[in-house]
Amino acid sequence: MTTARPLRQDAARNRERLVLAAREVFRRKGLHAPLEDIAREAGVAIGTLYNRFPSRSELVDAALGPLAERAVELAEAAAGADDPWAGFAMYVEDTCALFAAERGYADVYRATVPDTPVISAAKDRLTALKLSILDRAKRSGALRADVESTDIAILTWAAVSTMDATRAVAPQMWRRHLALLLDGLRAEAAHPLPAPPLTPAQLREAG
Incomplete structure (x- = not known):
């Protein structure tokens, strides 16, 4: 009985270490980084990782779900902006900034990862918010009328490509690229x- 409580505490600490390590490794190496790298980053055995997270999807949801929820918060703020064009630009810029900071989230945004309920719920909410932001900017006359939500997805993918190509030499170049794209909209x-x-x-x- 004397060991039951410490074991529970150890399990909780290991889980937290794994979640933080996964977010960091996904940030550096992308969503398909080896799980062994995550266990090593967390300072635990690979068996401990599998005990805490039997599937990669569970680990992805735990590590990147909070980032998806953060993206929802940013989109909600953009949707509530007084100026429709400013709200649209804010949404796109904030989305791309999150991609720049978190490569793992950029991968999640582009892919469908099964069995990730937190991420899936956030993406559903993001879809609704994006449509509302687009419609509002179009109705204001600021955003060209023929832009669709899929166009915005492709635009953000282009920004991610710029990030990947220039991160080592000019990490803010994506902002210049994005500004040019936004002017075209x-x-x-x-x-x-x-x-x-x-x-x-x-x-x-x-995708």
């Missing part, structure tokens, strides 16, 4: 687009 800059937007199904396949 203003209604007064609009020209007819040469191809239709992706459908949501096409976007999932592309």
Whole structure:
């Protein structure tokens, strides 16, 4: 009986170490980083990792779910901005800034990870918020009328590509790239687009 309480405390500490280690390793190496690297970062045996998190999905949800929920908070703030264009730009910029800081979350945003209820719920909420932000900016006349939500997803993917290509030499270059892209989305800059937007199904396949 004297060992029961310390064991529970040890298990909780190991779980917390693994969650923090997973977030850090995913940040550096992406979502598909070896689990052995995470165990090593946490200072525990790989068996301990599997005892606490029997599947990669459970670990991903525990480590990156809070980041997905943070993304929802940022989008809610953008949706409540007084100026519709400012709210739209805020949403895109804040999303990309989170991607720049957290490579693992950028991977989660682009992929469908099964059995991640926290992330899935956050992504569903983000989808609704993004549509509301887009609709509001269009109705204000500031955002070009032919932009669809899939276009914004592709735009943020492009920013991620810029981050990956320039992180070592100019880590803020993505902000310049994004500013150019945002200027192209203003209604007064609009020209007819040469191809239709992706459908949501096409976007999932592309990701």
